[in-house]
Amino acid sequence: MSNDEVQSLRAEVARLTRQVAALEDAQQVRRVQFAYGYYMDKGLYQEVVDLFAEDGEVRFMGGIFRGKHRGVSRLYLDRFRTTFTHGRNAPAYGFMLEHLQLQDIIDVAPDRSSARGRFRCFMQAGSHTSKADRVGALPLQWWEAGVYENTYVRQEGIWRIQVLNYCLSWQAEYERGWAHSKPHAGPFFEKTYPEDPGGPDEILAQRPAFWPQTAVVPFHFPHPVTGRPHE
Amino acid sequence: MSNDEVQSLRAEVARLTRQVAALEDAQQVRRVQFAYGYYMDKGLYQEVVDLFAEDGEVRFMGGIFRGKHRGVSRLYLDRFRTTFTHGRNAPAYGFMLEHLQLQDIIDVAPDRSSARGRFRCFMQAGSHTSKADRVGALPLQWWEAGVYENTYVRQEGIWRIQVLNYCLSWQAEYERGWAHSKPHAGPFFEKTYPEDPGGPDEILAQRPAFWPQTAVVPFHFPHPVTGRPHE
């Protein structure tokens, strides 16, 4: 075996190692996001928070929640867990919040330290009529759909959520459907923490579009054929 | 090329071979489960049974159906095919049983002989009003959702279903939605085969939770970030 042949074989193995790592990384990112969906279904809010990096954040309903142990915990533990499952880290009788996760497009950075992922969420949510302690502010039963454009980081070899950016597209009461959604009904955050004890650290200057308004959630990836970035 | 270098290159290639096999295995498991969904849509019950290992089993509605040619065939061929498509291995006019399969989290054992897979199913089901021979026991039209925690085995290089464990989460009549599902309405099996000719080989001691009750379907995988098993 000549030196050139050795070099060539080594280069091929190095290239394969990079390719396989990228495929595995994308699978791990999918796993993190799909687990997020399964946890959200069942009130496992501590498990949700544990998916985040220390300096992770959530963008939700026009607010930014910063820091795993501050803003992210405030949203999932103080706000959702208190409201939806009465402070228990478990599913509540007669409360539904199904988070179907699908249609992943994932791009891992060449240095394997970060990744971007677009996912879709399709939700079935609400309360059963036999539930005594219904959450007053919520519709009895509703459909919801949205798109995530998230960022993930790899730390100590483990993929975590850096930014969960949930862009709600529409909500519709089960009884009436999306043709009759109340316009401009989005429950956007108005006040920051601590004025709102479960509020965000920052209010986004521009509120996201909400059905019947429509807007494109910016794509992190270029067009797969032309290679052009989206406007 | 020194002996050490040769050893190192060989080890890298061996590692890559294992990694690539695991990625391919996971894709094959997905294919088996996704094909299951497409077959269930269309009354292709023989094709469903053919996805199982010889000693495969189904856990469904509080019963266990054992053996590809015994319990599994009894459920899909004797029970479903007879009831839903009048014994024909084909879709029936005006009968719908859409089985959307999504949100896969798959773990292949290091020895490649078995795998675990969590999937979600979201269903649209029912009969068209123009269908003369409707199935009396079924609602006219309904939504259904559930989670699978399945086991797969690799035999002769081919992945098969070892245990299909379908954990139904909720059903809802189209007209009324999940806020109004009849409580405790789950059609659980009461009798075993042969007393019930299409019944299971065993009744589970504990009945699964059924909406408006809620329960976590145990996770086969540990938390993706903390690595802790779920309770």
Added chain:
Amino acid sequence: MSNDEVQSLRAEVARLTRQVAALEDAQQVRRVQFAYGYYMDKGLYQEVVDLFAEDGEVRFMGGIFRGKHRGVSRLYLDRFRTTFTHGRNAPAYGFMLEHLQLQDIIDVAPDRSSARGRFRCFMQAGSHTSKADRVGALPLQWWEAGVYENTYVRQEGIWRIQVLNYCLSWQAEYERGWAHSKPHAGPFFEKTYPEDPGGPDEILAQRPAFWPQTAVVPFHFPHPVTGRPHE
């Protein structure tokens, strides 16, 4: 290192290279199809057309649209964009056409020049009541489901859609559900272009089955366990 050992290592690396390429190809095909869904959601019809090969085609509602710059553009740009978004390549106020893409089964040809993919589409569509310029021919709000059996080609290293074959399974008005879909209501194409300015280049001799009729969309892949092709 003996010559035999060198040969064996080279063969292993060559095999790994093929396997990894097939895994990457399947991911690229998924990306193309998933991007299709995101673009269709939002009236990005030019981006949809750009996913096709030059001689690509669409099979839709009993018609064949041939050629990226002819039939495919006629369908997406002249017909859909004009009708749905008033000629703007952007989402329209109060118009919904959500294209959830899932359940992919992808097979890449050994020479990597082409691939087949089966996907499922689940749609939420319609107009908000506050929208002044509703599309008269469409229901106010509806569910839709279908299966794609598509072909993709790889040209200049880039995967493109060769044949988008959308097999609509059912539509249902939101208010009434699929038990009450109007039978034989499929909006099949009756005339070809140019007699129908947005019509297909060819009408399929046999119209596809449409709910409450049911039919199996032929599978491009053999049964994953028995290896038998489907009838």
